[in-house]
Amino acid sequence: MITNETVEARKPEHGGKRRWLVVIGLFFGLLFTEMDETVINTALPTIVRELGGLSLYGWVSAIYLLALTLSLPIMGKLADVYGRKRIYLCSMGLFVAGSLFSGFAHSMTELIVFRGIQGIGGGGLIPLASVIVADLFPIELRAKIQGFFGSLFVVVTAAGPAIGGLLTEHIDWRWIFYMNIPFGLTAAVLIAAGLKESKGDRNARGTIDWAGALLIVAGLVPLLLATVLTGPGFGYTWRSPLIVGMLIWGVLALCLFIRVEYKAANPVLPLYLFRNRTVAIVSALAFGVSFGTFGVLTYMPFYAQNSLGFSPTAAGYLAVPMAVGVIVSGMAFAYLVTKVRYRTLFAASLVVAVAGSCLLASMDLNIHFIVPFVYVLIAGLGIGMVMMGKETVVQEMADKKDVGAVTTAVSLVSQLGAAVGVSLLGGVLSSSVANRVAEIGRNLPPDESRRLEQMIEGGVPEGLSGPLLQQAQEMYQYGIHHIYMVTSVVLGAAFLFSLFLGKGKLGSDRSGNDE
Numbered sequence: 001m002i003t004n005e006t007v008e009a010r011k012p013e014h015g016g017k018r019r020w021l022v023v024i025g026l027f028f029g030l031l032f033t034e035m036d037e038t039v040i041n042t043a044l045p046t047i048v049r050e051l052g053g054l055s056l057y058g059w060v061s062a063i064y065l066l067a068l069t070l071s072l073p074i075m076g077k078l079a080d081v082y083g084r085k086r087i088y089l090c091s092m093g094l095f096v097a098g099s100l101f102s103g104f105a106h107s108m109t110e111l112i113v114f115r116g117i118q119g120i121g122g123g124g125l126i127p128l129a130s131v132i133v134a135d136l137f138p139i140e141l142r143a144k145i146q147g148f149f150g151s152l153f154v155v156v157t158a159a160g161p162a163i164g165g166l167l168t169e170h171i172d173w174r175w176i177f178y179m180n181i182p183f184g185l186t187a188a189v190l191i192a193a194g195l196k197e198s199k200g201d202r203n204a205r206g207t208i209d210w211a212g213a214l215l216i217v218a219g220l221v222p223l224l225l226a227t228v229l230t231g232p233g234f235g236y237t238w239r240s241p242l243i244v245g246m247l248i249w250g251v252l253a254l255c256l257f258i259r260v261e262y263k264a265a266n267p268v269l270p271l272y273l274f275r276n277r278t279v280a281i282v283s284a285l286a287f288g289v290s291f292g293t294f295g296v297l298t299y300m301p302f303y304a305q306n307s308l309g310f311s312p313t314a315a316g317y318l319a320v321p322m323a324v325g326v327i328v329s330g331m332a333f334a335y336l337v338t339k340v341r342y343r344t345l346f347a348a349s350l351v352v353a354v355a356g357s358c359l360l361a362s363m364d365l366n367i368h369f370i371v372p373f374v375y376v377l378i379a380g381l382g383i384g385m386v387m388m389g390k391e392t393v394v395q396e397m398a399d400k401k402d403v404g405a406v407t408t409a410v411s412l413v414s415q416l417g418a419a420v421g422v423s424l425l426g427g428v429l430s431s432s433v434a435n436r437v438a439e440i441g442r443n444l445p446p447d448e449s450r451r452l453e454q455m456i457e458g459g460v461p462e463g464l465s466g467p468l469l470q471q472a473q474e475m476y477q478y479g480i481h482h483i484y485m486v487t488s489v490v491l492g493a494a495f496l497f498s499l500f501l502g503k504g505k506l507g508s509d510r511s512g513n514d515e
Contacts, residue, residue, distance in 0.1 A: 022136060023136075102177040286414040295486075342389070
């Protein structure tokens with residue numbers, strides 16, 4: 001795995017105009033890789049309406065996040081072994097191919113598979129952008145370029161859902177994927193023309209932690225898939241032999257993963273880092289906050305379109321107050337972190353996050369259209385301090401030799417929180433909607449009850465009106481209520497964890513993790 005120390009030890013190439021072609025190519029690659037984490041959210045209600053499969057709703061986003069997360073350390077190591085340029089171009093090829101086939105998908109299953117291919121490609125594009133910049137530029141320019149790249153995340157968080165809504169409403173949801181192709185190919189051409197291939201270290205092939213990567217997939221996928229199969233339309237319960245077997249398999253695989261990681265020379269997730277109390281607790285906070293963040297970003301557009309009647313474009317704008325809240329909260333953290341105990345900052349912000357999530361859970365069909373924007377802003381203000389400050393805290397508290405590894409580890413846990421959250425909440429949504437349909441259906445004529453049952457997999461159809469529309473909106477509101485109750489519990493648990501952080505202030509007391 002590539003660490004900060006590894007990067008700093010390299011001697012950057014200071015000359016040549018072609019390196020700026022490389023920067024432009026890396027920009028395109030990062031822009032669309034990170035945008036694909038959120039751009040799909042406002043299109044998903046329309047996709048479900050066209051392809052069906054509400055029970056698989058969360059997996060369209062989750063599989064991308066999961067594939068990207070688990071391929072991050074592997075792709076970084078492969079670049080060390082085979083060279084930056086070769087692995088970057090291969091990653092871009094996977095991303096473009098996944099985008100193309102995602103646009104051609106004719107079922108939710110196909111879309112999920114192709115999104116997984118996209119995610120594997122994205123797992124190479126994100127880390128290699130930082131490494132390639134470190135290879136090409138001296139520290140002065142490198143800091144500016146990487147700072148610019150880092151700001152992309154906030155920008156695409158706000159812009160992604162809005163762009164997805166515009167394309168879905170005015171062109172076609174498939175163009176969310178097709179638009180990646182010309183920019184991806186342009187990035188590949190620029191990288192191919194401007195980047196001189198680095199020499200790989202073929203002696204390092206044996207240090208790639210294939211076993212760890214395979215075991216974490218073998219553990220997480222069955223556990224997450226069980227939440228889908230126990231939902232409506234599959235006929236399984238938590239007592240079904242298949243589900244019980246999947247749960248046992250997943251737990252055993254994760255236990256074996258832990259054993260393998262302790263012995264691996266270059267583990268996917270260096271478990272020894274979590275012996276540091278601050279690293280362990282901040283990782284738990286990062287997991288919970290990512291769970292909540294992507295719960296809001298992924299399922300709020302669904303609620304806005306199916307229950308409140310928002311257009312895809314208007315639903316996309318709901319991501320803007322989230323981004324504003326995160327930016328304001330992150331700036332406040334940067335100003336206060338040397339003046340106020342980081343435990344106090346994280347705990348206070350998580351109280352706000354829990355309040356925002358509870359407010360989202362309290363929404364009904366009669367709220368003013370501005371209310372969801374306010375509630376999402378509150379959630380963003382609460383989430384921002386942990387999201388923007390987690391790396392700063394663990395880097396300060398970890399041993400100097402572990403700074404690179406601990407940054408990667410916390411980012412990996414954070415991404416896992418997003419993937420697990422999106423998939424689990426998808427199961428909560430479909431199960432809640434199915435239960436509500438069963439309750440409502442008892443008091444409806446048989447034909448209307450059957451129409452509601454059909455909406456479990458396809459969302460509210462266009463042109464629906466009258467009492468049946470109100471019933472459909474109510475059943476989706478019921479499902480969203482349960483989603484945000486779950487996120488409130490997870491964020492509440494994160495708040496409790498934050499109380500066990502040290503009492504130090506960054507820059508003044510490095511003993512906080514021991515208290």
